[in-house]
Amino acid sequence: MTLIVDPSQYRPSDTGEARPMLSRDADSMFWMGRYVERAEHVARLLRVHLMLLTDVGDLTPVLEHQMWLTILSSMRAGKEPEGSDPVSVRISRYMTFDPSNPSSIVSCIARARENARAIRESISSEMWECLNGIYLWITSEEAGARFEESPDEFYAHIMNSSMLFQGLTDQTLAHDQRWYFTQIAKYLERIDVTARVIETRFDVLSKMGAQLDQPIRNIHLMGVLRSCCSLESYRRQHLADLEGRRIAEYLILQKDYPRSIRFCVEQLHRATAGVRVSNGQHVPSAPERIFGRLEAQLEYASIDEILAEGLNEYLTRIEQAANEGSAALQKSYFLY
């Protein structure tokens, strides 16, 4: 078979240069990615939390209450919802189904879908159908029934859907700037949540300090790792030795583990450079410089120095830098 070649049909795009992307599309791409990642984090936090409560058995009401509040503060979800139900029911429902709560899973999925709908022509059909499917499911009666029956399975389903969506994003989208924007969104969101999980959980742990005996303490430490989807890989690195210092080191500085902050920052640096290259520019962009500097900082950091500075202070600095990078990104590419 021969391909028909007509020289008059030759187009500049045939040189393989990527087409530039509408700023508004980039913006929606970014928020779609962020909200999907956020929904996954909320689901994971709630799932791990429910499991943890089963494991530790009876807690004093005050302590249990306090622990539930960490969920809200990890997701910056505002004030505790009111009502007569037990705190566990109130908060898990509020964080799952309440459309008036912008951090609830339903809200995140709805917003991700809304953004996807605005760029329906820019993403693949597979991505759209996956996201639309989750949305239709979570707003259906069946989802409510599944939740009542087994919250654990319910949250697992949400997490798997998010993973499926990310897999489809990787495998059905060209790895050009469209894809890079989804990656930037994902890793920014992950840094944000991971930093806050570390802060709030270690905070609670240090406050409870002496009250906890070893087994319970271990369960809590496992909870921190599980919340960041890192328990199994941590064990492979450090065996089952649960120690606060090592856990913090793992979650912040571990090389090559996709949940560590350092890894996320490396990916941000790569993706921002990718966006710049596909736009044919040669000088590093503003967001790229910020993430590059942050990457170097994490590469040469040590956990002892971090602890000496103060864990919260250090993480706050990282979050600030990530926010600056995010703002620079918006300024460079989205604002119009």
Place this chain on the structure above:
Amino acid sequence: MFEQYHVGNVFDEMFIEPGKPRRHYAPIFQRLSDMDIDAFERRRRMADVLFRNQGITFTVYSDKRGVEKIFPFDLVPRIIPADEWELLERGLTQRITALNLFCQDIYHEQRILREKIIDPYLIYAAKSFRREMIGVHVPKNVYIHICGTDLVRGIDGKYYVLEDNGRTPSGVSYVLENRAVMKRVFPAVFNQYRVRAIEDYPYNLLHTMRYVAPVHAIDPTCVILTPGIYNSAYFEHTFLARQMGVDLVEGQDLVVENGFVYMRTTAGLRRVDVIYRRLDDDFLDPLCFRQDSVLGVAGLMNAYRVGNVALVNAVGTGVADDKAIYPFVPDMIRFYLSQEPILENVPTYICAREEDRKYVLENLDKLVVKSTNESGGYGMLMGHQATESQREEFREKILKEPRDFIAQPVVELSQHPTFCDGTNVISGDGSRCFEGRRVDLRPYILYGEKVIVMPGGLTRVALRRGSLVVNSSQGGGSKDTWVLEDEEQS
């Protein structure tokens, strides 16, 4: 499933008389008759799921519950034999050619007015007449690049043109999606026929757009301009953008500088050469038309007038599909082409004319009155079904603004077997079965380097029993439309 089927005294697309299908419907009639009703129902649900998951929806403005709805889809296809289609194709080609010549004439020499074929009053009083377009040269002299013409069949089985949609006709995405879904849920039935393919429509549409690109554009950038995600046809806009691989832009994405149109990209501004705009003239450019429009692009008309950007369809084509101009299309065909019209119009009374108005007012109970400024089945009076007070209301409106109304005799649209599932479509006795429902047909015509009539179209169904209104905004559904290949040629 057809035991109770009632043919009645209208033209039935499938049956000559009860139990006796037309030749081209025989294979599918056999297949459906052999089919178990539950098996059919399963396939119907499968189709619904496919539409829902893909988000193939439209938005209903008055509906407060949920804004997105699936367009109800009936699984029994409408089948058009090759010889019938050949006639339609010729008639539609003739019509779009004449309509384009008319637009060119109206905005330049106005021969048709000077030779007193059309009363100038009707043109100048048309809300869609754009004086800003007078003397403006449009690329390749094409005004209506995309036309969706509504056809109906009367009791005699003859096709009539009900209206030409020469502004921004919608629905073509449903035609393509209906076909895709049909192939998935009824592959065996589909393979029994030799159905002409419609899948190259996006390719043809892109070529139609590139054909009118300004000469300076070597690799023209084509885009679709949408009013945004809350527009009722948003799904279609994204669908076409995806199918053609072009960007879907909103007004805020575009900017005019030095008479050129640019879009805002992550790499800065990029020139845009052809815009398929799914936005009415009124909203296109706040500097030229409605000042309160936030959907359009300031300065777009200037760029258009100097020829730096092409608009598809051109500005001002509404004058050709104005309902009070429609009665003159056969005259246009005679005037510009010196041919006899191949497709007939439905007889129309123009209320602006005194003798017509008199007749209309005397016969309000027998006529359909339509507002010349509305579409989508809004602003209509079905005289024979209306109440006395509704008729009175229209009488006053007509007397006040006669130019805004036309009237036509009730066309008893042809009917087509449609599955009554007891929810969307309810049969006479509430059972699940096939009953006749009224249909129309909207084929899509592209006018670029040559005229291309898509072999198929949107068959819309009035889902309510006895209803003659097929518009999706008024509870209509749709069917796949199969145009058969010529048996002798194959």
